[in-house]
Amino acid sequence: MEPQQIILFSQYSFERFAPAMLTFVIFIYLAARKKNDAAHRYLSCYFAFAFLYEAGHLITYSFYSPLGAYGWYLAALAPFGLIFLVLFAYSFAGERCRRESIIVSILMIVISAAVYGDYVYNALSGGIQFRETGYAPAYSSKLIPLVVMIFYGWTVIVFVRNVLFDERNNSRKSIIRRFIFPITYGGWNGRNFALLVILDILKVALLSSYIFFRALPYVTIISAVSALFLIVYSLYAVVYVHSNLHQLSLTFKVTGSIFIINIIIFSTMGYVALAQFENSYDDKRGVENRYLADAIRTGDFSSVPDEVDYIVKLTVPPYNWVYTKNPDFPKPQSIVLNDFTPGRWRFSNTEQEIHPVNAYVMKRYFVRINSINYNQFIINAGGERYGIGYNYYSYRKSANSPAFILILIAVISSIGIFIFIPLLLLRTKIFSDYNVDRAFQLSVMPLERINNPEEIISSEGAVFKEDYAGKEEDYIVSPDTEHKIKKVEDYIAENYMYDISREGAARSVGMSPGRFGRAFIVCTGRKFSEYINDLRIEKAKVMLEGDASIIDIAYSVGFESLSTFSRAFNKNRGITPSAYRDLIQKNK
Structure with missing residues (x-):
């Protein structure tokens, strides 16, 4: 395949695009600061791994190729990133917990290496399959989400301990009230970061609910988790900016806020645009299928649209393949319909499978024939039930152009925000109570030594x-x-x-x-x-x-x-x- 045919953006790509952009910008900014304090270094490393996690999902959701499966190897590095989040929490304690932080970090490195090694070995030996979100290893680790939740839990414990230590002179007798209503800077920062990590635990719990219990549909889970990722990363940036760990200029705060709004808007636009594309695709296929019903009744297939790959009469197997675009089409004896793209993450051979007899008329289903995916619509013609097959790859390819354009505009506009907003604030007197020229100097100070x-x-x-x-x-x-x-x-x-x-x-x-x-x-x-x-x-x-x-x-x-x-x-x-x-x- 040509490169432009391999990269096919989907609505799942847009769900990960905003978190990936946000984590990348935060990491670049923290890395460019060149500060030597431990808290700054640890948070910078954490966001580097957060970006790898989001980039891994973006790759697997955007590559219509087995190469996309390797994005999961990046996402599986998540436990290593949490080592730095735990060390970030320990940095608030200073020398008081230095020995404990060393022991805990060594233990976490060993555990992370073990679960990652387990994932790589089983993923490489288990092969690759196609899911509704893209290609992925057939093996799905249950250890990594469990370890991630444990690491997040320990991070909360460390932050809570720091808050209680900083608030030892707090007049409130209740430990809970000391935590909720701190009076020191250290207590305020520790409480806010602890609450953020609890949100992190919530998003991992949502994902684990599907892995362990299948409590919600997979597509619903990843949509909710993607939204939580964006919210949590944004809150990390807000809390860090307003903490006494780091003071930013007004210009950078305004620029950063506009950037976050920008990527949220474009991500939402992309998701909505692709959802509308799906609706228009179904409407167009509906019009074509009504014409095809007449063609089936007359037996004249000379004017069948080029997008149609096959027409099959869904009687008792073996099926009657009344039309195939390609003479070498495999023509299996029976087919099974899926609510989602076939090859999805399954816990049983029958999950989400639908027999054509029980399928709804004019609804789009998914079929996998000879390792190729098809969109299939069910129609009635002459008192019989027929299946109309459209190539799934062509469908994804047609959706890629508007998606690519939106992502390109989002990237260019984000770069423009960081260039032109500081210049705009410098040349205008929007904030009359501030010396904007000095604020602009502070905003670019990270680039200086x-x-x-x-x-x-x-x-x-x-x-x-x-x-x-x-x-x-x-x-x-x-x-x-x-x-x-x-x-x-x-x-x-x-x-x-x-x-x-x-x-x-x-x-x-x-x-x-x-x-x-x-x-x-x-x-x-x-x-x-x-x-x-x-x-x-x-x-x-x-x-x-x-x-x-x-x-x-x-x-x-x-x-x-x-x-x-x-x-x-x-x-x-x-x-x-x-x-x-x-x-x-x-x-x-």
């Missing part, structure tokens, strides 16, 4: 007009504001090792970043970023008296790289961390 991550933290507040205008000594701080600043100081004392932004801290106490920054200087005598750096350096000085490596100390106190830590330490103490350790050892 940032030597000092504190520049990102301190510059986030510069987006707002009311920055450090005026002299701090002229700024009067009310007792209520002092109380708010004290709450932030208490939080920093417990969470200095995390990436805390001025914007996030200001939002937590209901203040604008500019007003909060001025009040913080008046109350503490230092800028927000300087205060956090000084606290981290003091903690690092204590740790340098021990045996921990300098790079481990740097990460433990919240710096994103060894060079950043060394630069900050030297600026604060006038000496490098290694020289400070040597000095301490000499004094001992």
